[in-house]
Amino acid sequence: MKKIKILNKIFSKPISCLTAYSPSIANILDGKIDLILVGDSLGSTLYGMNNTQGVTMDMMKNHGAAVNKKIKKSLKVLDMPYKTYDNKIDAYKNARILLKHCRPDLLKIEVNEKKLVVLKHLVDKKVNVISHIGVTPQSYKNFNKIKVLGKTNKEKQNLLKLAKESETLGAKAVLLECITTDTAKLITENISIPTIGIGASRYCDGQVLVFDDLINLSTNNKKPRFVKNYFNFNKIASNVVKKYNRDVKLKKFPSTKFTYD
Numbered sequence: 001m002k003k004i005k006i007l008n009k010i011f012s013k014p015i016s017c018l019t020a021y022s023p024s025i026a027n028i029l030d031g032k033i034d035l036i037l038v039g040d041s042l043g044s045t046l047y048g049m050n051n052t053q054g055v056t057m058d059m060m061k062n063h064g065a066a067v068n069k070k071i072k073k074s075l076k077v078l079d080m081p082y083k084t085y086d087n088k089i090d091a092y093k094n095a096r097i098l099l100k101h102c103r104p105d106l107l108k109i110e111v112n113e114k115k116l117v118v119l120k121h122l123v124d125k126k127v128n129v130i131s132h133i134g135v136t137p138q139s140y141k142n143f144n145k146i147k148v149l150g151k152t153n154k155e156k157q158n159l160l161k162l163a164k165e166s167e168t169l170g171a172k173a174v175l176l177e178c179i180t181t182d183t184a185k186l187i188t189e190n191i192s193i194p195t196i197g198i199g200a201s202r203y204c205d206g207q208v209l210v211f212d213d214l215i216n217l218s219t220n221n222k223k224p225r226f227v228k229n230y231f232n233f234n235k236i237a238s239n240v241v242k243k244y245n246r247d248v249k250l251k252k253f254p255s256t257k258f259t260y261d
């Protein structure tokens with residue numbers, strides 16, 4: 001089995017990553033998944049926002065710190081929220097706050113050509129960074145406008161350039177979101193740091209999904225094509241709730257087993 005190294009940890013390739021926003025989910029994932037990401041997707045997934053632009057430092061600090069307590073084995077990754085790394089000064093100031101509160105192994109930022117200077121600054125300051133390229137959700141107010149990238153040769157070359165530059169500047173991995181198979185393959189073959197894909201084909205060195213999508217926990221019915229539902233938690237939980245409601249109405253719950261003499 002091929003091995004892959006991120007920081008000082010060795011994983012068998014391809015690496016696996018899922019999101020966790022709460023200690024209970026982190027507890028389920030820890031040690032079973034290589035990387036656990038406290039993603040700013042919590043804005044839309046957990047807080048019902050239309051996009052991730054409303055996610056704040058406080059949200060990331062609170063969820064990051066809560067999740068951190070339950071992770072002992074997997075690598076911890078935390079997203080920097082929208083507008084907190086627009087320039088070098090803000091980026092490092094906010095990175096330090098998140099690192100202090102949540103103790104992640106790596107921070108993830110969404111990168112375009114203009115943000116490379118921020119990536120470099122964080123790396124120079126010894127912050128471990130994952131560079132998120134391709135579709136970068138923080139740039140979208142309306143997720144319906146998201147389109148797969150890398151279809152044209154120009155897009156493909158731009159993404160390859162961005163991935164190479166991220167590597168040269170010291171990113172520890174590149175996350176590729178919603179890009180064509182050809183482009184993901186080209187990037188993965190042309191950089192030596194790991195690529196982690198979401199909607200970016202099996203050619204990536206790793207895969208990430210939002211945990212809530214994996215088990216159909218979220219109420220959002222319109223899932224992107226790249227989401228695979230492994231379990232219908234929504235359906236099962238709905239049946240359990242109906243059963244509980246019936247038991248309460250019929251005074252079947254609580255029976256003496258659940259009460260105190």
Ligand code: KIV
Nearest residue numbers: 019039040041198208
């Ligand atoms: O915020 C998030 O959960 C992410 C994943 C979609 C990769 O960035």
